[in-house]
Amino acid sequence: MKPPDGLVVTFKAVAFREGTNRKSCTMFNENNELKCYITKLQPNSVYTVALEACKNEDDCVAYGDSVRIQTRPGAPGYSTLESSASDSLTMSIKPPTDATERDYVYAGTFETSLYTNVFGGGCEMKQLAANSVCQTDLAVPDTYYYFRTFACTLEHMLCTEGPQKSARTKAPGVKLPKPEWVGQTSTNISWTKELSTFHNIRYVFVYAKDYYGYTQQCFSTTRDKCRLKNLRPDTYYTITTSACKNLGFCIASTDSITIRTKKPDYLTTPTNVSVRSLTLTTVNLTWTELQVEDINVRDSIEYMVSLKAINDPKIPDKRVFFSAYPAPIDGNYLVENLYTDVNYSITVSVCASDDVCSYSSKPVTVRTVAKDGYIFKATSIEPLTASVSWHCSKSNPDSELRVLLNSSPTAVCTSADSVGEHTCQVTGLLPSSSNSVKLTRCEKATDACEDLYNLYVRTASGGM
Structure with a gap:
């Protein structure tokens, strides 16, 4: 030129x-x-x-x-997966913004990753609505497909391809929901059948496999459930299935679930419960420990220590769990965060789960005692705040006193460890809530602290 x-x-x-x-x-x-x-x-x-x-x-x-x-027609819009089965896919197909009913013809095709269109199928339509779909019933189970869409002019057959969307057919066989009931050594497994290239499923096998590779199985030919037996208590199992048209033609499902069997419930009551030591906020207990040789059972055993305030019904009961295996070397079990100047009745049970426990041991009664020289009390309690005060009969210039709320390490109030009356306004509380307000003494040089008193405070209702 x-x-x-x-x-x-x-x-x-x-x-x-x-x-x-x-x-x-x-x-x-x-x-x-x-x-x-x-x-x-x-x-x-x-x-x-x-x-x-x-x-x-x-x-x-x-x-x-x-x-x-x-010019070519506008491209079709983005497609979405409407439904998927083991041998079919349904995709939406969206018209381009410039489309009119007489101008365009539309096509959708399902192709494998190799773009061969084998076992894919497709569709053709001359009108598109907002909810138009394209379906194929020629797909292969458990396979990824690319759904390609085209808009073409009727007169010259000029075509424009829209954005591709990938979709996957479901694996054939059965689908597993979570079981409704799981026991210590058995569970009922149910399933729903997925339509597939072999529609007549005669057998369904269910397998339960644990961490060590041990497997139990059950099967059914008439009902959509079976019962797995001979499982270990308190053990995780992976549940899988295999669906069969006949015993010579089976397909394993890719669907699986995990279950945990219940803890064992053959439990004996602890004996010889006694107090080793007692402070104003802790009690150290010991008892005759349970002897269980089966490692699959004993690893799930727990001790439950129950504490009840005898003379103060406002204080809620306290429960603390300890693992039975491995047991403490010294055989002592420390219960912390008790309230000071309170009579407690203590019992111990052996538990395999929260709701499966032995009978309680004979109760042991203790009283937490306040430290000499300190009196700590609540002077007023509101829905959102509480005022506490304490009296010191001794002075220690090398330490300071701190008020802690609900075991938080951040002090609500700090004061000198000096003789006389001291007060603290505790804020940030919720109405009708139980709270622990603790008075501690901390060394200024080392920041080492000791508890002086733990006070139970329940706020009033209302205030929000």
Whole structure:
């Protein structure tokens, strides 16, 4: 292409059609060819395209003959998976924004990752609604497919492909919900059948496999459930299935669930419960420990220590669990965060789960005693705040006193460890809530602390 009359010019390509503005682009050299790209044209429209030679932006003349072209249709919208079975897929197909009923024909095709269209199928339709779908019943189970969509003009069959969407058919066989009941050594497993390339499922086998690879199984030919037996208590099992058209044609499902059998319930009451030591907020207990040789059983055993405030019904009962194996080397079990100056009745039980426990041991009664020289009490209790005070009969300039709320390490109040009356306003409480308000003494040099008193405070109702 040479400039006219030897002038130095640039070339433009111009596209126009009746009733619209001209669209143009400036041509550039690529591999000894002049080219450019005209964008933002209307889909499915006829344009006249011509070349112009320009000395400058406003001084252009026609150069050569013009041609007529037709643009392709707009691309279909994004597809979504509507449903999936083992041998079928249903996908939505969305029309392009410029579509009209008489202009376009639409196609959808299901192809494997190799784009062979084998066992895929597809659809064709001339009208699309907002909820139009394309379905195939030729798919292979447990296989990924690409769903490709096309919009084509009826007159010239010019086509534009929309964005691809991948979808996967379900594995054939059965689907496992969570079991309704799991016991110590057995469980009932039910399932729902998935339609597949073999619709007549005669046998369903269910397998339970534990961490060590030991497997139990059950099967059914008539009902959609069976019972697994001979399982170990307190053990995790992976449950899988295999569905069979006959005993020579079975397909293992990729669907699986995990269950845990209940803890054992053959439990004996602890004996010889006694107190080793007692402080104003802790009690150290010991008892005759349970002897169980079966490691699969004993690892699930727990001791439950129950504490009840005898003379103060406002204080809630306290329960603390200790693992039975491994047992403490010294045989002592420490219960902490008790309230001070309270009489407690203590019993011990052996438990295999929260609701499976032995009878309680004979009760042991203790009383937590306040430290000499300190009196700690609540002077007023509101729904959102509480005021506490204490009296010190001794002074220690090397330490300070801190008030802690609900075992938080951050002090609500801090004061000097000096003789006299001290007060603290505790805020940030909730109405009708149980709270632990603790008075501690801490060394300034080392920040080592000891408990002086633990007070139970229940806030009043209302206030929100």
